Amino acid sequence: MLQVVLLVGFLPAGEAGRVIDPTQEDVAAAIREGMELTVRNRFEQADSLFHRLIQKYPDQPFGYFYVAANLQAWMLDEEDFSRSGLFQLYLNRVLVRCDSLEKIDPNNGWLAFYRGSAHLYKGFLNSKLGHWWGAYREARKGVKELERVLAKDSTLYDALLGIGSYKYWKSAKSGVLRFLPLIADEREEGLRLVEKAIERGHFVYWVGRDQLAWMLIDSKQWERALALAKENHQQIPESRFFLWTLSEALARSGKYREALPVYRQLLESIRADGPKNHFNELHCLTKMAEINLALSRYREADSLARAGLALPLRSAVSRRAKGRLKKLRKVLKVCAPFLAGRQKNAPVEEASVLPER
Structure with a gap:
């Protein structure tokens, strides 16, 4: 109870006890700026901006929600979910504030939106942690809530x-x-x-x-x-989210030669961001090794596979990455007879023609 009293004490005059529309100019501008910072991999700056929203509007759900949304993106970018407890904490704060404010304005669509989205984010975390039933339950709960949003406001x-x-x-x-x-x-x-x-x-x-x-x-x-x-990618070239999507789109569609430089750019961005748990670095090296193998570039494939297998992975990361490590060992096995026979890599223009699936 004391915490609630203290929080209300920090509200701007006239803001306590009512629902603030997140589309009002100052709030909407902050949300959009913070979300773009997230897309640009500037997670700490986005976190600071969204915390300022919480300080200004502590009884509203939107500040807590976007702190959690940024944290989700941050964890995905690093493939490190050690802050999942903090993520859950902010989502729970979203739900508490939605419940409280809905007593004042039961037909507010934005409250239902943030509640439903919070449940979807909880479902995301459960899926990443392998809790499949919990993921499904939270996702269903979230979607039902979002459908309520449209019943309240069909333009949301x-x-x-x-x-x-x-x-x-x-x-x-x-x-x-x-x-x-x-x-x-x-x-x-x-x-x-x-x-x-x-x-x-x-x-x-x-x-x-x-x-x-x-x-x-x-x-x-x-x-x-x-x-x-x-x-x-052209609009925000530094975004690792967009680099991931583009590299996978190119690789899965069979455009291997175009995919390689995109994976290289992604790998360099990951490494430039400082030491992490190497999970995403391993993914890039695995993809690049497999693509080079498909292009009959055995030396490059072998070198990339060895670089991936040499990464200092913690035991928990190694368990999660066992599929990728297996793929890299397979690349080495396939490359070995070609390298032992001193067969040179095929030049790009003479590489095998690849299917454009």
């Missing part, structure tokens, strides 16, 4: 991003179950909803465009996926 298009993403990935991951009569294939609807969120939402432009690119990659709509991924 930001909610469509979470709903559309859920519909698409639920169908995409259901595999053969999609052919059962009671299992709907909602992938096309999911794509449509995400596109509408990007076009008409307030705060989901960048995250929506990246999410849409991954959906298009998954559905093998290569032309659209590559165009969107390239455009995102």
Whole structure:
């Protein structure tokens, strides 16, 4: 109780006890600036900006939500989830403030949006930690809440991003179950909803465009996926999120020669950011080794595989990365007879013709 009293004491005059619309000019500008900082890998600056929102509006959910959203991106960027407890703490604060303010304004769509989005983020964390039932439960709870958003305010298009993403990935991951009569294939609807969120939402432009690119990659709509991924990268070249998406779009579509320099740029960005747990560095080296092997560049493939296997991985990271380590050992095994026979790497122009899948 004392904590609540202290927090209210810091509210600007006239702000206590009412719901602040996040689209009001000062709040919206701060949210958009912070989200762009996140996309640009400037996580500490984004964290500071969102904490200033909390200081100014401590009883509103949006500051806590965007601290958590930035923290999610930060953990993904480093593939290090040791701050998951802090992530959960801020999401719980979002839920507490939504519950409190909804007693004042029960029909406010933004409160339902932040509550639903908080549950989706909790689902994300559960999935990363391998808690699949918890992930599904939180995701379902979040989507139901976002559907309530549209019942309260049909123009709150930001909610469509979470709903559309859920519909698409639920169908995409259901595999053969999609052919059962009671299992709907909602992938096309999911794509449509995400596109509408990007076009008409307030705060989901960048995250929506990246999410849409991954959906298009998954559905093998290569032309659209590559165009969107390239455009995102051109607009914010330093974003590792957009580098990941573009490199994967190129590699999965069979454009191996184009993918290599993008993976190289991504690898250099990861290394320049300082020592981490090497998980993402290993992923880049694995992809580059496999691509060079496919291009018959055995020396390069061998060198990259050895660099990956030499990374000083902690035991927990090694367990998570066992699939990648296995792939690198396979690359070495395939390269060995070619290198032992002193066969030189095929020049680029003479490399095997690769299928553009």
